[in-house]
Amino acid sequence: MAEIYQKLPPPVLGGLILILGDSGPLERKSEFILTNYGSSNVVRQLVRMIEEKQTSPEEILLVFDSFKAYDIVKPQSQISLVWSGPNLHGVPMRMTAQVIIDLIDNATTELFLSSFSFYNVKEIVDHLSIAINRGVSLSLLLETPQSSHYKIKNDPIAQLDRELINKAKIYIWPYKNRILEGDNQTGSLHAKFILQDKDKLFISSANLTQSALDRNIELGVIIGCHDVVEKFQDHLANLISENIIIRL
Incomplete structure (x- = not known):
């Protein structure tokens, strides 16, 4: 039936x-x-x-x-909360660091990660390397000193090993695409997310830094609703096809 x-x-x-x-x-x-x-x-x-x-x-x-x-x-029921910070007994929420590693380890076809800051997370880099070696297509959308006009100092590319740099698709939001007409202010690439296999979307306040994963109070959600995930994936594809974000 x-x-x-x-x-x-x-x-x-x-x-x-x-x-x-x-x-x-x-x-x-x-x-x-x-x-x-x-x-x-x-x-x-x-x-x-x-x-x-x-x-x-x-x-x-x-x-x-x-x-x-x-x-x-x-x-x-396909939305679950993810947390970084003090772990309270009796409140069932998964921890951010473990969720990120699980999403990477369980990916079968593709991963798309974005973070404003990407620093001092060797464990995550190691898991990304393992994923890419088993055939997972990896895309990274990162904020660099140059693209942010030096709002940040640490270069995320320096955190990646040579294999990841060669095999991953690394995207930036160029500085020239951020300037608004009549306004000297520019935006920041502040979105923190992981898109896994077109099936799951993790959105978080946490950057991919050790402080965000271990010390800060951060909150995120995992979305498993296919329609929502597909709509977001289409949005990413449009950002790339329209050269709003570009590949390094």
């Missing part, structure tokens, strides 16, 4: 629920379903199950309602 539910387009599903919930005779329901939706193999399979008494309209409605309720709750 789960497979049938997943294959039904929402308009067809809504129509079936209305017909099956009607108080008319079973034969009339089957006829009405086939007349309106009989071109679908899945619908014909469902009618056949009813006619052969493998299930009943009441049972189908109960199952469909359960799946609909799950679909509503599922996107909400």
Whole structure:
């Protein structure tokens, strides 16, 4: 029944629920379903199950309602909190450093990381090297002294080993792309995120620095909702294609 539910387009599903919930005779329901939706193999399979008494309209409605309720709750349950700072007993939140390492270690196809500051995190660099050696495509969006017009002093590229520099796609937001007309002020690349395999998006207040991971109070979320992650990935792709962020 789960497979049938997943294959039904929402308009067809809504129509079936209305017909099956009607108080008319079973034969009339089957006829009405086939007349309106009989071109679908899945619908014909469902009618056949009813006619052969493998299930009943009441049972189908109960199952469909359960799946609909799950679909509503599922996107909400795909958001979890991530924390850096004092660990309070009885409050279940994952720690930032471990979440970052888990996201890197569990990536199978690609990782896209961004951080304003990237400094003194050898353990994370080591895990990135392992990931790239097992075939994971790695992209990094980093703030450099030059691109920030020396708002920061530490060069994140110097934190990477030679293999990562050669194999990873390293992006910056160029200084020339930041100046607003009639305004001498420029923006900062302040987004901190990890995009894993087009499946998960981790957004955090924490930079990729030892202080942010070990000493600061930082808060983040992991988002597993496919629509949200896909929309963000499309946004990144547009930033690259429009040369707003460029590859070094």
